[in-house]
Amino acid sequence: MKPSAKLPIRPAKSAFDRIDLLILDALRQNGRITYQALSDRVGLSPRPCLERVKRLEQKGVIRGYTALVDPSAIGHDIIALAGISMRDPSAVARQRLEKVLLEHPAVVELQVVNGEYDYIARIVAPTLAAYEALTEAVLADTGFGIGRIHTTFVLKTLKSFEGYPITTET
Structure with a gap:
């Protein structure tokens, strides 16, 4: 009998807190939002908001920004x-x-x-x-x-x- 193939081990999805999810949702809706407007929207001061966005980019959660073209x-x-x-x-x-x-x-x-x-x-x-x-x-x-x-x-x-x-x- 052939041994069963091992399934690749996937890392556990990192938990996002409410603010991370609000940031992701805001950027999904408008990738051109300013950091000031983004921080106002999620209830965080601009510097920590920018740091969170950079962390999400470094982790590959935010893969990039683009324009939706007809x-x-x-x-x-x-x-x-x-x-x-x-x-x-x-x-x-x-x-x-x-x-x-x-x-x-x-x-x-x-x-x-x-x-x-x-x-x-x-x-x-x-x-x-x-x-x-x-x-x-x-x-x-x-x-x-x-x-x-x-x-x-x-x-x-x-x-x-x-x-x-x-x-x-x-």
């Missing part, structure tokens, strides 16, 4: 959700595919999933032809080990991802 305003008229199934699930094929997808600017999100697909990718393109060229290039290359790509095109976005919810109750 995709169609910058020429991404096609948004596709692509379910990718592997024909060859070897580590070499997966690593090669992941490297190409991670480096491609049209792939704006990539998840490893279980179930019918091995990956789900959010891909943007200026035209349907550009999206088709990308998927055909990947499918045509047998070294990527892809069995099929199932594409769902976004017709209308009702709610965009704008960050993970922060529960401020402790």
Whole structure:
């Protein structure tokens, strides 16, 4: 009988106090808030508020700051959700595919999933032809080990991802 594989040990999630959660929620809603306004909002003086933000950044809880841009305003008229199934699930094929997808600017999100697909990718393109060229290039290359790509095109976005919810109750 094959020994069971050990699951990776995940460090315990560090506990955040109410003020940390208020800071995270305020920054999620407005990453451009001034430290003075942030400190007023969370009920802390500016210096300790700044120190908490820096600590959250150093711990990797706050991964960065960004502007939310309308995709169609910058020429991404096609948004596709692509379910990718592997024909060859070897580590070499997966690593090669992941490297190409991670480096491609049209792939704006990539998840490893279980179930019918091995990956789900959010891909943007200026035209349907550009999206088709990308998927055909990947499918045509047998070294990527892809069995099929199932594409769902976004017709209308009702709610965009704008960050993970922060529960401020402790």
